[in-house]
Amino acid sequence: MIKIERLLSILVALLNKEIVSADELAKKLEVSKRTIYRDIESLGLSGLPVITIHGRNGGVGLMPSYKMDKYLFSDEEKQKIIESLRMQHNMLQEDNQVLIEKLENLKGNDESFSNLSFYSPTIHRTEIEKETKVKLSALREAIAQKKKLEIKYTSLNGEITIRVISPSNIVLTDGSWYINAYCEKRKDRRMFKLTRIRELLLIDEELIPLEAKEIGETIIYKQAELIFQRNQLGKLYDFFLEEEIQIHNNTIKVTFKYDSNRKLIPFLLMFGSTVNVIKPHILKQEYYNELNKISKKINDDNQLSYIP
Structure with missing residues (x-):
């Protein structure tokens, strides 16, 4: 452990406890007591009000007037911060380990903040996630x-274009990352899916800020009704609320509202022949048109495969 990291660890220990023995610090940091004494001297020379207590229960500490109140945040609040930092590390590759350790050391007891595991923020393969994090x-x-x-x-x-954009904010939705930006080609704001951004280059020009726009002001909701086969129930709980699902003997009826500006067809195609669209009619028509295209493509490919 290099000296600056060791000094930081000693400082955190002194902030967390009134008195810390040299033996305790030496064992924790895996160095000699002589090294600890030199580090304490360095902290004192830097201006920190380090005090030494002699005797059986002695050690080193900081003047009470200097100490940070470790109850500035409650343990529950500290846990929420740590969980957020861990999520940020997994999602955005932020190196938050030192900050996490500081907060863990400021906790009032030895209970570990390990009740939350967070592996993958998206639905993509690990290789795609790694590539996306570079773009992020x-x-x-x-x-x-x-x-x-x-x-x-x-x-x-499949259309490939070169665009100049002014990025505004990053959005994670429906298992994928998007960038909300002003697009100079379209002269308007656009959402770009990161997996479809194949190359990107920073331009030394000031971005064009997006005008303030109320979230949801252009959303038009429509009522949808779908019928699924009974064996799809487990998958349906990934997408729908209990009150939106009606379970029958052999089928499941799902009724929900959706944003008509968002494309629902790719979602429906995930279920293949196990779903029927009842309403709205326009969604039903779009879905079956897409199924017909797929069916025609399969038939055409099969015919080509039999050409002698």
């Missing part, structure tokens, strides 16, 4: 520096 880092840098980005973007239908 570049996007966050652009936002922090208030700079534009040039991106090579592939749309849902």
Whole structure:
């Protein structure tokens, strides 16, 4: 352990306890007592009000007037902060380990903050997540520096374009990351899916700030009714509330409201032939049109495979 990290660890220990023995610090940091005494001297020379208590229960400490109140946050509040930091580390690759250890050391007892495991924020493969996190880092840098980005973007239908965008904020929704940005090509705000951004380059130009826009002001909700096969129940609980699900003998009826501006077809295709769209009619038509396209493609491929 290098000296600066050791000094920081000693300082945290002194903030957490009134008196800490040299033996305790030496064992915790795996160094000699002589090294601990030199470190304590260094802390004193730096201006910290270190005091030494002699005797059987002696040790070193900080003057009470200097100490941080460890109850500035409750243990529950500290736990929430630590869990958030761990999520941020997993999602955005932020190195928060030192900060997490500081908060754990300030807790009032030895109970560990380990009741939350957080592995993957998205539905993508591990390799795709690693690639996406690199893009996230570049996007966050652009936002922090208030700079534009040039991106090579592939749309849902496969169209490849070069865009200059002014990134505003990063959004995680439906298991995927998006960047909300002003697009100079479209002269309007757009949401770009990070997995479809194939290249990105920071441009040394001030970004164009997005105008304030009320969240949800353009949302138009529609009522949808779907019928699923009974064996889809487990999967349905991933997407729908208990009150939206009606279980029958062989089928399941789901009734819910959805944002009509968002494409529901890719979601429905996840269920293949196990779902029927009852309403609205326009969604039913769109879904069966897509199924017909897929069926026609399969038939065409099968016919080609039999050409001698």
